[in-house]
Structures are given as structure tokens and as C-alpha cells.
Amino acid sequence: MTFALAIPSAGGSIESYIQSVNRFRILSQEEEIRLARSLRDEDNIDAARQLVLSHLRVVVAIARGYKGYGLPQADLIQEGNIGLMKAVKRYDPERGVRLVSFAVHWIKAEIHEFILRNWRLVKIATTKAQRKLFFNLRSMKPVLDTMNPAEVNTMAKQLGVKAEEVVEMETRFNGRDISLEPLSEDDDDTFSPVAYLTDGSEPPQLLEAEQTRRLRGEGLERALASLDARSRHIIEARWLRENDSATLHDLAGELGVSAERIRQIEAKAMEKMRGAMVAVA
Structure with a gap:
């Protein structure tokens, strides 16, 4: 069974969206069970919609x-809403557990997957243990300062990862952007990276850099050309616009499908593009 629900979009003002979802009444346990049974036994889409709407505030929280x-709050909410809809679809009212308790896992799982797909600093979070490290490092650190060896070993043991992985992940979190240029024209004593980095002016380096740019450009064009029109439109709208990139719900409304369907198309398109890029390289 699948269903697509018309729910408020978080693509506009977050404040307006929060006010909107807070207007939906919280269901009593008896109402929740009745609606869940109606969805399960009769495929009642309106029952599903009521269950989802009453829990949208949980996703926001x-x-x-x-x-x-560093990801848009609207996208995090939209991914969480997808997790909520999956939870509603799988919820069993006979187990005696409230929907909110069951849905938390699905909401967090969708948000986690979205972050891991899109956060550029995450390179080592490939195993279940490493993902656990990624999402627990900040909350488990005793202080904001760098951890000492004993604290590193304790966290590694608790999360089932190597101490080296804890150190590497902490380094990624604590890394900061460095300005290549001096921050002030009057600060003559400041040595910024632009003063000591090589300029790469040697002919072999220039040639290699130009070849790399050409291959990447050709690879991207070939990868995009391998997609059908709808998939290409989704990728361009989501990732290739310099400003005002589209959210999942923006494209869902434009193309008349669910946000989850947009995400499925996007994932398949990304996979196809990766194959095309590798072929060019």
C-alpha cells in the first residue's frame, strides 16, 4: 500500500509553517487507534492524513x-515528514504503543540519511558504528575543547569504533574555514595562506589543471545527457542552480507526484550520473 498526502509545505517561511502545523489538534489515544485501524483495514487515506497532520509538530521538534x-531547515523538516509518513504506513495500533514513540525512529532515520548524503565533510561515516559516532560526537563530548586521550578511548569503546576514527571525526567537526587573503589591509604582520601557497604556474601543473577542468566539465555534461528530461530537471533544480535551489516539495508540487517519489528519482539519477562521470575519468 502506498499513499501520497497533501500536507503543508516547509518550503516557504519556517515560522509560518510552524504556526500552521501547530494548529492541528493532537489526537487522543482512542482516536489514534481508531484512525490507524481504519487505515490498516480499509486503506482510508483520510485517516492516514489525520494521523500525519497531528504529528507534524513532532517532526519540527x-x-x-x-x-x-549546515543544511536548510526546510529540507530537514521535509525529510522528517517522509519518515513520519513511512511510520504511519507501518504503524500497528494493536501493539499498545503510541504512534509518536514509533514514528521517532523513522523520522530520525530519514533525516540522518539526508544529512549523510549531503554533508560534504562526512567521508568516513560508512558503517553503522561510524554513523553512530557522527551523530553522537557533539552530544557526548564532555566539553567543547579537544578531547584528551582518555576521553577519546572512552567514547570509542562506547560507540564500538576505533580511537583514530573518533579523533578524525572530531577534527572534521572542529575544522574551520581559513581566509586566503588578509582580513585587513592594515594588518601588515598577518601572513595569510595566499602569501606562501605555490601559484602552480609551472607548465605541467597548468596543463594538468586545465585537463582536470575539461574532464570534469565533459563528465558533467555527459552525465546530464544520460538522464531523461524529468530526471535532469530535478537534478538541475536541486543541485545546479546558483541560487534558490528547489526543495523536494517544490518539485513534488510542480510535477504532481509525492516528495518521496522525487527523492527516488533523484537518487537513481545521481547513481546514473556517477557511472557516467567514472567512464569519462
């Missing part, structure tokens, strides 16, 4: 906990 990863 969970998504707020992931602000520190």
Missing part, C-alpha cells in the same frame, strides 16, 4: 536538533 549540520 526533531529537525531543530539538526541545525548544526
